[in-house]
Each structure stands twice: as structure tokens, then as C-alpha cells.
Amino acid sequence: MFKAFQTYRKRESLFQEKDKVLVALSAGIDSMCLLHLLGRVEGLNIAVAHCNFKLRAKESDQDQSFVQSYCKKHQIPFHFKDFEVLSYKQEKGISTQMAARDLRYQWFNELCEKHQYANIAVGTHRDDSLETYFINLFRGSGLKGLTGIKSKNEKVIRPLLFAGRKEIEQYVKKHQIPFREDSSNKTTDYLRND
Numbered sequence: 001m002f003k004a005f006q007t008y009r010k011r012e013s014l015f016q017e018k019d020k021v022l023v024a025l026s027a028g029i030d031s032m033c034l035l036h037l038l039g040r041v042e043g044l045n046i047a048v049a050h051c052n053f054k055l056r057a058k059e060s061d062q063d064q065s066f067v068q069s070y071c072k073k074h075q076i077p078f079h080f081k082d083f084e085v086l087s088y089k090q091e092k093g094i095s096t097q098m099a100a101r102d103l104r105y106q107w108f109n110e111l112c113e114k115h116q117y118a119n120i121a122v123g124t125h126r127d128d129s130l131e132t133y134f135i136n137l138f139r140g141s142g143l144k145g146l147t148g149i150k151s152k153n154e155k156v157i158r159p160l161l162f163a164g165r166k167e168i169e170q171y172v173k174k175h176q177i178p179f180r181e182d183s184s185n186k187t188t189d190y191l192r193n194d
Contacts, residue, residue: 001163001171005037008162012151015119017043021157022079022108022117025050027063027180030123032070033168034160036177038121039074047077049111049120051104053085055096066180081107105156112155124149125160125168 008014015021023038025031025048038046050067052060064080071078089099108120151161160168172179 001167002037002040004162005159006041008151009157009159014152014157014159015044015121017041018045019118020045020047020116021119021121022046022111022115023048024104024108024120024122025067026123027066028123029172029179029181030125030160030165030168032177032179033172034121034123035076036171036175037159039076046121047079047115047117049108050078050080051100051107052080052082053100053103054082055085055100063180066178070178079111083107109155118155119157120155121157121159123160124158125163125165127165 021038021044023031023035023046025035027050035046035048038044048067048071050064052064054060068078068080070076083100083103085096085099085103088103089096092099092102094102105120111117112120149158149161151158163171171177
């Protein structure tokens with residue numbers, strides 16, 4: 001998988017070996033796989049950003065502790081922030097998912113400016129892109145919405161778009177990469193989980 005990862009990121013011109021890349025790390029299987037792959041790129045300077053949205057009580061705090069411990073063990077610079085998602089959601093009159101998205105990307109951009117990170121790497125994979133395509137189709141999106149997810153959008157890069165969930169699971173198992181399962185992934189509160 002690492003070879004396919006290297007081929008994909010070079011073909012898509014996602015980053016250079018000497019870049020500083022900020023990895024959005026949730027503690028889930030996708031982002032932990034991404035961090036491991038990026039950590040294998042010789043010369044790449046990576047750091048982690050973890051958002052605690054406080055939406056899953058103790059689970060959210062446990063995710064933060066897990067990510068912080070992993071970064072300490074592997075000597076990876078670690079940034080974290082707690083967010084008041086529900087008050088922001090009410091203030092803006094938007095969904096919980098949109099509020100969390102707005103808050104995290106505002107913070108990621110602030111970190112990039114302060115620490116000169118060239119890119120923000122997120123763990124979106126091929127199955128997510130396909131899911132987005134069908135959600136947009138279901139919602140009656142125009143042609144622009146039916147293109148799926150781009151590998152690069154300004155500073156945001158998606159180096160896992162070449163891989164599906166099964167490949168990620170196999171890689172994580174093979175390399176014994178720890179991760180945490182988000183219980184909200186099992187609910188149908190959001191369209192993406194239906």
C-alpha cells in the first residue's frame with residue numbers, strides 16, 4: 001500500500017518530501033493509517049492537529065488522550081483544541097456537522113499560518129468520495145457536485161483517495177496501528193451514515 005500511496009501523492013502533486021504537513025487526526029482508523037503512511041515518507045516534516053468537539057462526552061476526551069499519547073511516543077508535534085460546536089451551530093443556524101467543519105478548518109488555517117505548514121492532510125478515502133457522489137446525486141446536485149471529492153483543494157490534501165476502506169483496514173492490521181472507533185459512526189443521525 002505504501003508504494004501505491006507514494007505513486008498517488010506524486011501523480012497528484014500533493015506535497016514535496018521537505019514540506020511541513022499538518023495531519024488532521026481524529027484517532028479513527030482512516031486518519032491513523034494516513035499518519036503512519038506520511039510518517040514513512042523520508043524527509044517529510046509532519047505535525048498533528050486534533051479537534052475535541054465535546055460531542056461524545058468521555059469518548060471525545062479519550063480520543064484526545066489517545067492521540068496525544070501516540071504523538072508523544074512517536075515524537076510528533078501535537079496541537080489540540082476544544083470547541084463549543086453546539087453554541088456555534090445555534091449562532092450560525094447550521095447543522096452540527098457544518099459547525100464542526102467550519103470550526104476545525106478555521107483552526108487548521110490558523111495553525112498553518114502560525115507554523116508555516118504547507119498542507120493540511122485529511123484521511124478521506126475512495127469510499128468516502130463515492131459516498132459523497134451518491135449523496136450529491138440523491139440531493140439533486142448539478143454536475144459540479146457529482147465529481148466526488150478532489151485530491152487537493154487549496155491547502156487541504158487527501159492522500160488516501162486512492163485506497164478503499166478494506167485496503168486501509170488490511171494495512172492497519174498488518175502494521176498493528178492502534179486506532180479508536182467513533183461510536184457516532186454507528187448511528188444514522190447523519191446522512192453519510194445511512
